[in-house]
Amino acid sequence: MECAVDAQSLISMSLMKIHSSRTQRGGIKLHKNLLVSYVLRNARQLYIKEKYAEIYRMQQYEEVMAVCSGIQELDPLEPLEQQGAEDAEPEQPGRAALCGEESRAAGGREPEPPEPAYYRSCCMEDQFSQNCNKTTVLDLDTHVVTTVENGFLHQDCCCAAAAAAAPQCAPGAAARKRKVDSAGCSPDLEEPADYTAGRKRLKREECSGADCSPDASNISNLISIFGSGFSGLLSRQAELEQVCSKQALASLGAWTRAIVAF
Amino acid sequence: MAGPGGGSSDVQWCFSQVKGAMDDDVAEADIISTVEFNHTGELLATGDKGGRVVIFQQEPESKNQPQCKGEYNVYSTFQSHEPEFDYLKSLEIEEKINKIRWLPQKNAAQFLLSTNDKTIKLWKISERDKRPEGYNLKEEDGRYRDPNSVTTLRVPVLRPMDLMVEASPRRVFANAHTYHINSISVNSDHETYLSADDLRINLWHLEITDRSFNIVDIKPANMEELTEVITAAEFHPDQCNTFVYSSSKGTIRLCDMRASALCDQHAKMFEEPEDPNNRSFFSEIISSISDVKFSHSGRYMMTRDYLSVKIWDLNMETRPVETYQVHEYLRSKLCSLYENDCIFDKFECCWNGNDSVVMTGSYNNFFRMFDRDYRQDVTFEASRENSKPRSVLKPRKISTGGKRKKDEISVDSLDFNKKILHTAWHPLDNIIAVATTNNLYIFQDKLN
Numbered sequence: 001m002e003c004a005v006d007a008q009s010l011i012s013m014s015l016m017k018i019h020s021s022r023t024q025r026g027g028i029k030l031h032k033n034l035l036v037s038y039v040l041r042n043a044r045q046l047y048i049k050e051k052y053a054e055i056y057r058m059q060q061y062e063e064v065m066a067v068c069s070g071i072q073e074l075d076p077l078e079p080l081e082q083q084g085a086e087d088a089e090p091e092q093p094g095r096a097a098l099c100g101e102e103s104r105a106a107g108g109r110e111p112e113p114p115e116p117a118y119y120r121s122c123c124m125e126d127q128f129s130q131n132c133n134k135t136t137v138l139d140l141d142t143h144v145v146t147t148v149e150n151g152f153l154h155q156d157c158c159c160a161a162a163a164a165a166a167p168q169c170a171p172g173a174a175a176r177k178r179k180v181d182s183a184g185c186s187p188d189l190e191e192p193a194d195y196t197a198g199r200k201r202l203k204r205e206e207c208s209g210a211d212c213s214p215d216a217s218n219i220s221n222l223i224s225i226f227g228s229g230f231s232g233l234l235s236r237q238a239e240l241e242q243v244c245s246k247q248a249l250a251s252l253g254a255w256t257r258a259i260v261a262f
Numbered sequence: 263m264a265g266p267g268g269g270s271s272d273v274q275w276c277f278s279q280v281k282g283a284m285d286d287d288v289a290e291a292d293i294i295s296t297v298e299f300n301h302t303g304e305l306l307a308t309g310d311k312g313g314r315v316v317i318f319q320q321e322p323e324s325k326n327q328p329q330c331k332g333e334y335n336v337y338s339t340f341q342s343h344e345p346e347f348d349y350l351k352s353l354e355i356e357e358k359i360n361k362i363r364w365l366p367q368k369n370a371a372q373f374l375l376s377t378n379d380k381t382i383k384l385w386k387i388s389e390r391d392k393r394p395e396g397y398n399l400k401e402e403d404g405r406y407r408d409p410n411s412v413t414t415l416r417v418p419v420l421r422p423m424d425l426m427v428e429a430s431p432r433r434v435f436a437n438a439h440t441y442h443i444n445s446i447s448v449n450s451d452h453e454t455y456l457s458a459d460d461l462r463i464n465l466w467h468l469e470i471t472d473r474s475f476n477i478v479d480i481k482p483a484n485m486e487e488l489t490e491v492i493t494a495a496e497f498h499p500d501q502c503n504t505f506v507y508s509s510s511k512g513t514i515r516l517c518d519m520r521a522s523a524l525c526d527q528h529a530k531m532f533e534e535p536e537d538p539n540n541r542s543f544f545s546e547i548i549s550s551i552s553d554v555k556f557s558h559s560g561r562y563m564m565t566r567d568y569l570s571v572k573i574w575d576l577n578m579e580t581r582p583v584e585t586y587q588v589h590e591y592l593r594s595k596l597c598s599l600y601e602n603d604c605i606f607d608k609f610e611c612c613w614n615g616n617d618s619v620v621m622t623g624s625y626n627n628f629f630r631m632f633d634r635d636y637r638q639d640v641t642f643e644a645s646r647e648n649s650k651p652r653s654v655l656k657p658r659k660i661s662t663g664g665k666r667k668k669d670e671i672s673v674d675s676l677d678f679n680k681k682i683l684h685t686a687w688h689p690l691d692n693i694i695a696v697a698t699t700n701n702l703y704i705f706q707d708k709l710n
Binding site: 010013017025026027029030031032034035038039042043046 | 351353354355356358379441442444460461488489490491493510543544545546547550597600601603606
């Protein structure tokens with residue numbers, strides 16, 4: 001009678017329910033779908049927290065290893081660029097997990113707006129290449145959908161951090177988002193909404209094809225896409241993510257500073 | 263064995279009747295979707311998923327058996343709603359009857375409101391026991407006579423005939439709801455009524471079908487910001503300006519129509535803070551209120567959420583005055599209940615005539631009664647096995663611990679397909695109507 005109460009199975013169950021409700025007689029039941037979306041949000045929060053914790057642990061491990069190997073390889077007579085380059089490598093994952101504010105403060109190198117750059121830097125890392133997939137990512141803040149080549153694990157990390165980071169590191173964007181929320185139907189919201197609806201439809205078609213059991217990569221993609229809806233729920237979710245990610249970010253920052261200082 | 267009811271603990275509930283097919287194979291159209299006594303308790307109406315309404319009438323007490331209250335027999339059956347198709351949205355509109363509400367009787371005829379997801383109808387149920395005979399231009403069988411053959415004139419006379427009960431739709435209140443109607447409630451002024459869907463509540467006049475007033479609108483400007491929906495609404499039994507509506511977030515808002523035309527600002531909001539220890543993935547679902555009912559006195563109201571029944575004093579908004587656990591043993595099973603969709607079941611609840619006992623349904627065809635005065639609760643089962651005439655109902659026990667005593671039922675053996683969502687209590691006597699999936703059980707107090 002008991003079923004596995006893990007976030008991933010709940011997410012897939014909830015998405016199935018939403019999907020099948022579209023073909024139910026009598027039309028979509030608003031109340032039921034709203035309740036399902038709450039479960040989805042709760043499960044997603046836990047899923048992201050778990051993933052974040054896992055990535056944090058992995059990054060800690062990687063950084064420790066990198067620092068150790070850096071210590072061994074580092075010749076005091078090496079030119080600074082090399083040191084800088086080696087520093088950059090371990091620094092990258094650190095920056096990847098940090099919000100854009102810190103990266104802006106670090107060197108002011110802002111060739112692109114923080115979120116897309118941050119996605120790309122994250123993705124180019126080969127550390128997690130064993131889990132790589134071509135995947136679509138929705139920027140929860142700017143509602144821009146991008147397709148990236150590598151790393152599905154990152155994407156959840158990015159999404160979460162972006163959602164969490166948005167209020168802190170991109171105040172302009174956050175203000176824009178908030179304004180959009182309060183104003184209601186704004187033009188830039190409608191366009192990505194159509195686009196995400198299109199992607200949702202695409203995802204659904206793929207899923208309802210041969211095998212309707214979404215695997216892990218589909219789940220994370222659908223989460224990203226679904227993240228655009230029910231932003232009233234998301235704002236609360238973002239607060240929670242802020243709380244948990246702040247702690248993680250704070251400790252990561254300490255590590256990065258330690259590496260840079262060294 | 264004594265059970266709660268009627269303010270004394272001496273009530274013994276006995277099986278009286280069961281209506282409906284006996285097959286295990288339940289036709290979807292026969293699933294009962296609403297049960298309601300009229301104001302005198304003489305009539306009992308049921309609605310089903312097939313859009314039909316069946317009305318039972320209580321036989322007058324017989325002199326031979328004064329102990330036994332009259333039986334309920336079929337009085338009228340009619341097709342209230344048909345399936346419809348909304349061409350604009352490409353949506354089918356289910357004919358399932360969501361609610362039936364009786365109007366207080368004003369003349370010989372009976373009136374009730376029945377609603378499906380989109381349309382409310384006012385039905386007149388009238389009796390005909392005489393018919394005219396002796397027409398000049400028609401034969402008795404209805405054929406027209408040749409006018410040339412008419413040589414004399416006579417006045418038709420009314421002659422008695424077998425009782426015929428006719429149901430005719432007198433008003434159709436349509437096209438006022440974008441979302442699915444979940445409640446209707448007749449006002450104590452007997453002239454107006456409200457209808458509530460997921461996001462709006464409309465006020466109607468019983469005589470006027472082409473207009474309704476929107477009195478509550480909780481639709482956000484951006485639907486993506488939707489966080490709660492209206493789940494039930496009811497007018498106060500005495501104060502014609504007061505109504506309440508419950509939400510999916512577990513709150514109840516009381517509104518006063520004298521304050522403004524649009525009652526978006528509540529006069530009172532009833533909410534109990536969530537117990538943080540009970541937080542789970544499904545907290546939002548189980549706190550959603552599925553039914554709200556005023557007590558007959560108008561002093562209290564009762565709400566039903568997934569696991570409990572709460573009684574609220576209208577004078578206290580901060581927390582309910584009483585909370586009764588219906589099936590707390592299900593709290594650890596919420597994930598499975600989510601998987602099989604049972605967690606979305608909408609249980610109703612009802613008061614007895616003097617507001618001393620409340621009743622609600624559960625799974626495995628169990629229903630529960632809570633005596634507010636004696637602080638007792640009891641669980642009964644509606645099943646064909648306990649269906650010998652006038653057999654006393656035996657209280658059921660569910661074993662939650664490891665050891666299962668004799669006669670106890672373990673939680674894992676509960677049948678979640680057998681659910682009692684709809685129950686009704688006679689307004690004056692200890693007679694209850696309990697709907698299982700497709701059967702209607704009537705239980706009575708065994709009068710000593």
